[in-house]
Amino acid sequence: GAGVSQSPSNKVTEKGKDVELRCDPISGHTALYWYRQSLGQGLEFLIYFQGNSAPDKSGLPSDRFSAERTGGSVSTLTIQRTQQEDSAVYLCASSPYARVDRGTDTQYFGPGTRLTVL
Amino acid sequence: GENVEQHPSTLSVQEGDSAVIKCTYSDSASNYFPWYKQELGKGPQLIIDIRSNVGEKKDQRIAVTLNKTAKHFSLHITETQPEDSAVYFCAASLNQAGTALIFGKGTTLSVSS
Numbered sequence: 001g002a003g004v005s006q007s008p009s010n011k012v013t014e015k016g017k018d019v020e021l022r023c024d025p026i027s028g029h030t031a032l033y034w035y036r037q038s039l040g041q042g043l044e045f046l047i048y049f050q051g052n053s054a055p056d057k058s059g060l061p062s063d064r065f066s067a068e069r070t071g072g073s074v075s076t077l078t079i080q081r082t083q084q085e086d087s088a089v090y091l092c093a094s095s096p097y098a099r100v101d102r103g104t105d106t107q108y109f110g111p112g113t114r115l116t117v118l
Numbered sequence: 119g120e121n122v123e124q125h126p127s128t129l130s131v132q133e134g135d136s137a138v139i140k141c142t143y144s145d146s147a148s149n150y151f152p153w154y155k156q157e158l159g160k161g162p163q164l165i166i167d168i169r170s171n172v173g174e175k176k177d178q179r180i181a182v183t184l185n186k187t188a189k190h191f192s193l194h195i196t197e198t199q200p201e202d203s204a205v206y207f208c209a210a211s212l213n214q215a216g217t218a219l220i221f222g223k224g225t226t227l228s229v230s231s
Binding site for chain 1: 160164167218221223
């Protein structure tokens with residue numbers, strides 16, 4: 001079946017502009033995660049969605065970052081007034097369940113969006 | 119919060135040799151430990167995971183061991199092949215739904231034929 005898809009695959013923008021990154025999770029997956037991967041760094045957690053709500057936004061680096069999820073499916077990560085330090089690969093992952101009694105389910109990652117801020 | 123250290127950062131082996139990557143974690147409450155393989159231009163792909171109720175898990179040429187007392191876990195790849203060349207990430211989290219994964223910084227594995 002189809003995996004997690006993200007668009008665009010690459011985005012080049014100028015400092016100060018706003019950008020929107022899109023994630024289409026695997027159909028039926030209730031949990032959705034955003035991570036950021038900077039050059040030479042590991043993956044850094046940004047935000048988690050359970051359905052359309054975001055119980056954990058603790059990883060968002062500043063108030064310029066926001067995300068929403070609609071219809072329990074597609075999610076958009078928005079970065080306002082982009083800065084050069086925002087340049088990174090933004091990865092989305094989804095997992096099928098989000099029930100506490102099930103424990104952690106496998107997170108399936110998309111290919112990422114490479115963001116370059118000039 | 120949780121912190122995951124991963125070593126080595128780069129690893130070069132000859133085809134057919136074994137490769138071992140080690141990770142340590144800081145939060146004793148962590149009890150879910152997945153390993154991901156990331157090829158160039160692609161997202162990470164889960165290759166194996168282990169939960170704290172077991173000490174070792176194997177899947178063909180890949181195995182993971184966990185020592186909760188010492189708070190470390192390792193990935194073992196036997197009979198390496200050139201297609202095993204990639205960046206490998208370990209991660210740790212609580213075994214609860216909706217918990218973020220805390221990743222190590224990755225190991226670049228190169229398998230030469």
